Amino acid sequence: MYRSHNCGELRMDQVGQSVTLSGWVQSNRDFGGLTFIDLRDRYGITQIVFNMDDNADLGEAARKLGREFVVKVEGTVRERSNKNPNRATGDIEIEVSDLQILNAAKTPPFTIEEDTDGGDELRMKYRYLDLRRNSTQSNIIFRSRVGIETRKYLSNLDFVEIETPFLIKSTPEGARDFVVPSRMNPGQFYALPQSPQTFKQVLMVSGFDKYFQIVKCFRDEDLRADRQPEFTQIDCEMSFVSQEDILNTFEGLTKHLFKSCINVDLPDFPRMMYDDAMRLYGSDKPDLRFGMEFVELNDVAKGKDFAVFNDAELIVGICAKGCAENYSNKDIKKLTEWMQRPQIGAKGLVYVKYNADGTFKSSVGKFYEDADLKIWAEKFQAEPGDMLLILSGETDRVRKQLNELRLEMGNRLGLVKEGDFKPLWVLDFPLLEWDEDAERFHAMHHPFTAPKKEDEQRMLNGDFETMKALKADAYDLVINGSEIGGGSIRIHDRALQEKNFKLLGFTQEEAEEQFGFLLGAFEYGAPPHGGLAFGFDRICAVMKGQSSIRDFIAFPKNNQGKDMMIDAPSKIDTTQLNELNLLLNLSDTE
Ligand code: ASP
Numbered sequence: 001m002y003r004s005h006n007c008g009e010l011r012m013d014q015v016g017q018s019v020t021l022s023g024w025v026q027s028n029r030d031f032g033g034l035t036f037i038d039l040r041d042r043y044g045i046t047q048i049v050f051n052m053d054d055n056a057d058l059g060e061a062a063r064k065l066g067r068e069f070v071v072k073v074e075g076t077v078r079e080r081s082n083k084n085p086n087r088a089t090g091d092i093e094i095e096v097s098d099l100q101i102l103n104a105a106k107t108p109p110f111t112i113e114e115d116t117d118g119g120d121e122l123r124m125k126y127r128y129l130d131l132r133r134n135s136t137q138s139n140i141i142f143r144s145r146v147g148i149e150t151r152k153y154l155s156n157l158d159f160v161e162i163e164t165p166f167l168i169k170s171t172p173e174g175a176r177d178f179v180v181p182s183r184m185n186p187g188q189f190y191a192l193p194q195s196p197q198t199f200k201q202v203l204m205v206s207g208f209d210k211y212f213q214i215v216k217c218f219r220d221e222d223l224r225a226d227r228q229p230e231f232t233q234i235d236c237e238m239s240f241v242s243q244e245d246i247l248n249t250f251e252g253l254t255k256h257l258f259k260s261c262i263n264v265d266l267p268d269f270p271r272m273m274y275d276d277a278m279r280l281y282g283s284d285k286p287d288l289r290f291g292m293e294f295v296e297l298n299d300v301a302k303g304k305d306f307a308v309f310n311d312a313e314l315i316v317g318i319c320a321k322g323c324a325e326n327y328s329n330k331d332i333k334k335l336t337e338w339m340q341r342p343q344i345g346a347k348g349l350v351y352v353k354y355n356a357d358g359t360f361k362s363s364v365g366k367f368y369e370d371a372d373l374k375i376w377a378e379k380f381q382a383e384p385g386d387m388l389l390i391l392s393g394e395t396d397r398v399r400k401q402l403n404e405l406r407l408e409m410g411n412r413l414g415l416v417k418e419g420d421f422k423p424l425w426v427l428d429f430p431l432l433e434w435d436e437d438a439e440r441f442h443a444m445h446h447p448f449t450a451p452k453k454e455d456e457q458r459m460l461n462g463d464f465e466t467m468k469a470l471k472a473d474a475y476d477l478v479i480n481g482s483e484i485g486g487g488s489i490r491i492h493d494r495a496l497q498e499k500n501f502k503l504l505g506f507t508q509e510e511a512e513e514q515f516g517f518l519l520g521a522f523e524y525g526a527p528p529h530g531g532l533a534f535g536f537d538r539i540c541a542v543m544k545g546q547s548s549i550r551d552f553i554a555f556p557k558n559n560q561g562k563d564m565m566i567d568a569p570s571k572i573d574t575t576q577l578n579e580l581n582l583l584l585n586l587s588d589t590e
Helices: 056-063 120-125 134-156 197-205 243-262 274-281 329-340 370-379 395-412 453-461 464-469 494-503 508-521 536-543 574-579
Strands: 018-030 034-041 044-051 070-079 092-103 179-181 189-191 210-218 230-239 271-273 314-320 350-354 360-362 387-393 423-427 432-435 440-443 474-479 482-489 529-535
Touching: 018 044, 018 056, 018 092, 034 056, 034 070, 044 056, 056 092, 134 210, 134 243, 134 536, 197 210, 197 230, 197 508, 197 529, 230 243, 230 536, 243 423, 243 474, 243 482, 243 529, 243 536, 271 274, 274 395, 274 423, 314 395, 329 395, 350 370, 360 370, 387 395, 432 464, 453 464, 453 494, 474 529, 482 536, 494 508, 529 536
Parallel strands: 044 092, 271 423
Antiparallel strands: 018 034, 018 070, 034 044, 070 092, 179 189, 210 230, 230 529, 314 387, 350 360, 350 387, 423 474, 432 440, 474 482, 482 529
16 A cells, blocks of 8 residues: 555544555755654645664665655644644654565756756756746646536536547637647548637537637647637537527626636626727737726817817827836837837837826926816826826837836736736627738637627628628637637528628639538538637636746746757658658749
C-alpha cells in the first residue's frame, strides 16, 4: 500500500493513528538530531519528523533526501508543539517508523513553490515540474471542475454531447487554417477546424435539437498574450429557438458555473446594443466594472478657432475623477506620449482641468473661454477637481483610442476591484463589415449568421449602402471586458445563404465547392437554429481573475506557437515528407 491518507488531510482527530503517506519532498531541514521533511502531493503538505535518537539509520537516510525525491513514509500522527496556522495540516506531524525511496530526483531547475525562481521559458520547458506548483495545479483542477459543471448543467437541459471530426475542410472563422497533408490522397489536405460550426448546424438538420461539445479549435493566428493556436470552446447549438431562448439558456449556464465553481451569485445580465457599446465605450466588449462613459462634444466644441476640432469627425472624451490636482503638466505629457505610441496612435490629447476653485485650465484654453469649458464639464457631469481627457479625429479610430485610455485610467484610478464580476450581453452586431483596404465585405461574426428577420428582404434585394446597415441576431457575452463567448441565429435557407456567400465575395463555384454539403442540407428540412460558443480557457481565467488563458491549459504553446517541452513544431524526415508527397519535386517548379 502506498498511502492510507493524502498529504493534505490529517488533523488532530487522527493523532495516535498509524498512517502511510507518499509524495514528493518539498523541503528538507536538518537540525542535527532532528530532520524535518515537508512531504507534498496535490492535496497539501505534511510535516514528517525523523529523530536520530529513535532511529539513527532512518535519520541518516532522511538527511540525504533531495528536493523532489518521491518517498513513502510510515509513522504515527502526533500533535505538533510548534503549530503552523498557515497550513491545513499545521497542527500535526508524522513521527516516522519507516521510509522508502520510491524514486530519486535530480535537483529541479527551479523551485517548486508559489514564488518560483524559474522564468517563463524554463518553466514551459519543464512543464511537468511547473505543474507540480500549487497555483498552476489548482488552475488545471479548477478547469476540470468547470468542465464537469458545464456537462452537468447542459445534460440536465437535454443537451447531447456529440464529437465532430478534427480532419475536415476549412471552416472560416476569420483566421488561417492549420492543414494536415493526406498521405492517401496525394496533393490534398485536411484543415483542422477553427470551430465545429458547420457540423453543429448539420446536426440540427439531423434533428439533434440541442448539441454541445467541449472541443479543441485550431486557428493559425499571430499570437497575443491571451491567444493560443489551439484552444477549447464550449460549443453549443439549438433548434427552434429565438435569440432570447439562447441568451436565457447560456446566461443560466454562466450563472451556474459561477455559483458552483467560485460561489458567486451573478445578477441578471444587462444587455447593450453594439452601436451603444461603441458609442459609449469605444469597444464591443466594454469593461463595466467602472463607468467613465464617453461623452461626445461635437455640438459644443466646434465653431471656435480650434481647427483640429473643427475638422474632426468626432470630438469625444472621458472624465477622470479627481485628477485635476494630481496630474502635473509632466504627468499629462507622459500620458499624451503613452497615447501617441504606435500601438494606440493618437495624434494628441486635450485636457481640461476643472479646478477645485471652479476655474478651468486646459491645453486648448486659448480657444475656449471658461464659460465654454463649463458647458463641456456639465456634459460630463464633472465636478470641481475632475479632469476631462479629450480626443478628436475619425470616429472609429478615435473611439478605439479612447477605449484604451479609459481602460488605462480605470486601472490607474483603482476602479477595477478584485472579485468584481460585471457580465453583459452585447446584441445587434452588424451582419457585415466593409473592409476599405480590400474593398470587400467580411462577415462580422461568420458567414452562417442570419440577418435580422426584418432585414432579410433588404439583404436579398438591397443596394450597397443597405448591406452596410444590415443587423444580425448576433450576440457576445462579455465579462469584465473579456469576450467570453459569442454566437448568432443562423441562416437555414439555401437562397439566403447563397446570397451571403456572394456578398462575401465567394463565386458560386467556390461556395458550392466549400459548402455544398451545408447548402444541400438546407434543402432537406433544416430547422431554424442558432447557438454560440464560449471560450472555455477564457472563462476559467476570468472566473479566477487572471488575464492569461495559458495558465489554464496544461500544455500551452509559447508566444511563437511552440511547445517548449516536446519541442514542436519540428522537422520531419525525408521519408515521411516523401510519403506525404511534400518533397519539392524540382521538375514541378521549373
Ligand atoms: N463558431 C462560432 C465561433 O467559434 C461560435 C458560434 O457562432 O456558435 O466563434
